[in-house]
Amino acid sequence: MSAFSRFTALAQSLPATVPFVGPEAIERNRGLAVKARIGANESGFGPAPSVLEAMRAAAETTWMYSDPENFELREALALAHGISRDNIAVGGGIDGLLGEIARLVIEPGAPVVTSLGGYPTFNYHVNGFGGRLVTVPYAGDREDLGGLLDAVRREDAPLVYFANPDNPMGSWWDADSVVSFARALPETTLLILDEAYGETAPAGTIPPIGTLIGQPNVLRMRTFSKAYGLAGARIGYAIGTLGNAQAFDKIRNHFGMSRISVQGALAALKDQAYLADVIARIAASRERIAGIARANGLLPLASATNFVTVDCGRDGTRAKAIVDGLMEHGVFIRMPGIAPLNRCIRISVGTPEDMALLEAALPRVLEAVGN
Known part of the structure; x- marks a missing residue:
């Protein structure tokens, strides 16, 4: 008897997968510590x-x-x-x-x-x-x-x-x-x-x-x-x-x-007072991300969320190199998975400390990635 025959045909046809690779897995697999967790669209500001x-x-x-x-x-x-x-x-x-x-x-x-x-x-x-x-x-x-x-x-x-x-x-x-x-x-x-x-x-x-x-x-x-x-x-x-x-x-x-x-x-x-305060902080952080992106020659897209999607100007290969490069500096972000969206990276809002790490790391990564 096959080891998997106990499962339905549908289950046997599906890959064992996790839709998102978590920062914890990245830390384990790459031996890198996440210093700025700004990739999973969480709220680094925390609950009230x-x-x-x-x-x-x-x-x-x-x-x-x-x-x-x-x-x-x-x-x-x-x-x-x-x-x-x-x-x-x-x-x-x-x-x-x-x-x-x-x-x-x-x-x-x-x-x-x-x-x-x-x-x-x-x-x-x-x-x-x-x-x-x-x-x-x-x-x-x-x-x-x-x-x-x-x-x-x-x-x-x-x-x-x-x-x-x-x-x-x-x-x-x-x-x-x-x-x-x-x-x-x-x-x-x-x-x-x-x-x-x-x-x-x-x-x-x-x-x-x-x-x-x-x-x-x-x-x-x-x-x-x-x-x-x-x-x-x-x-x-x-x-x-x-x-x-x-x-x-x-x-x-x-x-x-x-x-x-x-x-x-x-x-x-x-x-609700705390919620209003957080929404204001989210808006301010979006502006900060957009400013950092522009200062580095990238194009931030308008956002109605708690993240900013940034057009990196080429394709998924370059965007992934930026994502991987930022992680080398402890800055965890993500990117869309399908072309042409994957020409972009996606950066979640975060604390001023998170934004400072992003601001310091991004130009170094772009220099390493090149044009």
């Missing part, structure tokens, strides 16, 4: 002191399972958004929820539309449930809404993924365009509208919650990983109609949430 206090207090009750209904957090989110808690599903970050959506929607061989070079973890889940990815190239470094719609109609796709603001390019569409796109989709196509970077976007980017709350083929994804500084806590949530939100109860891990993480999210929602 009030959040850390709440999480420390919650540690005393960590011997108990978390409420399998996530009632308190759903209620707090509902009050924050002015909707019913029954319109909200909580999960282990947006990544966990994406996997659950794939399980709910994708039949083997089903076409799933997304952007070529878009968020790779979504693709990982689609492949894991036997879906067939149909990809649409970016247009002008933005996701191509017209192209996505055409692909959905051509393929009769049951699922389409669209991130606004976008990762990895940091670009965005205005709210009216997003709503028009959602309303133009066939009613048989579920839109995953990933708004992970919504807090850092310009006014007029994110449609009001009430605009799409009654549309049964839209799920909006939110997270505490970015502006709230809780990436390691793994708290995300989906907003949709009653039927969509409650569908997660059919397949989710009901004891999958950490009590400590949930209390952190509750405290984060209460501390």
Whole structure:
């Protein structure tokens, strides 16, 4: 008997992979210490002191399972958004929820539309449930809404993924365009509208919650990983109609949430003053990154996120050389994985100390890489 015959044919066909190589793996494999962790779109500013206090207090009750209904957090989110808690599903970050959506929607061989070079973890889940990815190239470094719609109609796709603001390019569409796109989709196509970077976007980017709350083929994804500084806590949530939100109860891990993480999210929602301060610091850090890039002859792209994508002016080979070279100086960043996006590098915002390390290392790396 084959050692792998116990697995399904689909599982046997999939590579064992991690969608992102973490800085920890880079440290292990290259023997280099990360000094500026500005590559994973985390918040180096961290969560609010009030959040850390709440999480420390919650540690005393960590011997108990978390409420399998996530009632308190759903209620707090509902009050924050002015909707019913029954319109909200909580999960282990947006990544966990994406996997659950794939399980709910994708039949083997089903076409799933997304952007070529878009968020790779979504693709990982689609492949894991036997879906067939149909990809649409970016247009002008933005996701191509017209192209996505055409692909959905051509393929009769049951699922389409669209991130606004976008990762990895940091670009965005205005709210009216997003709503028009959602309303133009066939009613048989579920839109995953990933708004992970919504807090850092310009006014007029994110449609009001009430605009799409009654549309049964839209799920909006939110997270505490970015502006709230809780990436390691793994708290995300989906907003949709009653039927969509409650569908997660059919397949989710009901004891999958950490009590400590949930209390952190509750405290984060209460501390909106800290959130406002962090958003201002994110904006300032974006400007600092853009200034450093320009000073070194590189082109920073406009960003609505907590990172800046920087056009390095040639191709993926040069961009990777810059990424690798910066790591030699302890500066961890990433880059898009698909051409032509991979002509760029992607730098997350960080503390003034992080920015100083970047500013010192980048010209040395560019000199070593050459033109």
